[in-house]
Amino acid sequence: MRDGTLEIVQIRAGEMANFSYLIYCPLTLRGLGVDPSFAPDALLDAAGERGVAIEVLVNTHGHPDHIAGNGAVLAATGARLAAHPLDVPGAEIPLGDGSVLAVGKGSLQVLHTPGHTPGSLVLHPPGALITGDTLFVTFVGRADLKGSDPAALFASLRRLAALPPETLVYPGHDYGPQPVSTIGYERAHNPFLQCGDLESFLRLRMG
Numbered sequence: 001m002r003d004g005t006l007e008i009v010q011i012r013a014g015e016m017a018n019f020s021y022l023i024y025c026p027l028t029l030r031g032l033g034v035d036p037s038f039a040p041d042a043l044l045d046a047a048g049e050r051g052v053a054i055e056v057l058v059n060t061h062g063h064p065d066h067i068a069g070n071g072a073v074l075a076a077t078g079a080r081l082a083a084h085p086l087d088v089p090g091a092e093i094p095l096g097d098g099s100v101l102a103v104g105k106g107s108l109q110v111l112h113t114p115g116h117t118p119g120s121l122v123l124h125p126p127g128a129l130i131t132g133d134t135l136f137v138t139f140v141g142r143a144d145l146k147g148s149d150p151a152a153l154f155a156s157l158r159r160l161a162a163l164p165p166e167t168l169v170y171p172g173h174d175y176g177p178q179p180v181s182t183i184g185y186e187r188a189h190n191p192f193l194q195c196g197d198l199e200s201f202l203r204l205r206m207g
Contacts, residue, residue, distance in 0.1 A: 154195070
């Protein structure tokens with residue numbers, strides 16, 4: 001699909017219902033990959049089929065099911081690795097809240113959304129969100145893992161929920177009734193986004 005000048009390709013990746021993504025500029029055929037997971041060939045094939053050169057590989061966070069394919073993609077493309085240093089300390093491009101990544105003639109913003117992990121990121125191309133494990137379709141990421149912070153996750157989710165309702169949501173896993181939704185759909189159908197305060201969120205997420 002097309003968001004502004006950028007195309008977003010959702011790719012099934014591995015045996016844990018992961019999604020990886022190819023985001024590219026159709027005018028220049030320059031792009032970036034996101035979270036190759038256990039199926040880096042799927043990301044490379046998607047780029048090859050479209051003639052896209054992957055120049056940057058982004059990790060939304062540092063869990064193995066998202067970064068396992070990094071080496072294969074980097075070796076095949078010569079791309080630079082980008083991530084938050086709290087999750088992926090060796091990334092060539094350190095990302096934080098407000099970072100901007102150029103993608104051909106387009107660009108996307110980076111949101112730091114801690115909670116699932118300290119360095120969790122959401123990518124924000126025009127009109128869309130690549131949410132990693134922060135927000136799923138009708139669900140949210142775990143907050144009981146090492147480095148998780150449920151209060152931070154609640155704050156991150158409230159930030160995402162405040163975006164325009166037509167904003168598309170592309171999650172890191174296929175855990176919901178459909179592979180893509182919108183912020184408006186999540187407000188209406190995701191019980192975690194309907195929690196009015198931290199206490200109710202903690203009861204639901206941690207209970």
